[in-house]
Amino acid sequence: MCDHGDVCSSFAPGHALHLIQARLAAATPSEWVDGIVEGTDAAAGAVVVRTLDGAEWALWSAQGAALEVEPGAPVALHTRYHVLAVGRVRFNVAI
Numbered sequence: 001m002c003d004h005g006d007v008c009s010s011f012a013p014g015h016a017l018h019l020i021q022a023r024l025a026a027a028t029p030s031e032w033v034d035g036i037v038e039g040t041d042a043a044a045g046a047v048v049v050r051t052l053d054g055a056e057w058a059l060w061s062a063q064g065a066a067l068e069v070e071p072g073a074p075v076a077l078h079t080r081y082h083v084l085a086v087g088r089v090r091f092n093v094a095i
Helices: 019-027
Strands: 032-041 046-051 056-060 074-078 083-086 089-092
Touching (some): 046 074
Antiparallel strands (some): 032 046, 032 074, 074 083
16 A cells, blocks of 8 residues: 555555556546645645636545645546546545
8 A cells, every 4th residue: 555655556545546547537528527736745745726617626646736726726626436637647535
């Protein structure tokens, strides 16, 4: 598991992004929603995203998503498959 400092071996929500999960998200482009990062807590792995329609999403990722973004950064969220896109990098997130 990722809590030992190694590569995460779990594909549970918020852990490693599975290839199938990434492909399903890529195959359904109309389900991505654009958003802006409102806040992060790197120690807790938390990211708060507000989508352009005003919805707020509290996300958690053990992969380090909170280390890759800062408030005000644009991101995309796939709510069906729980994927956060930060530029070209994708994270499995727990919603």
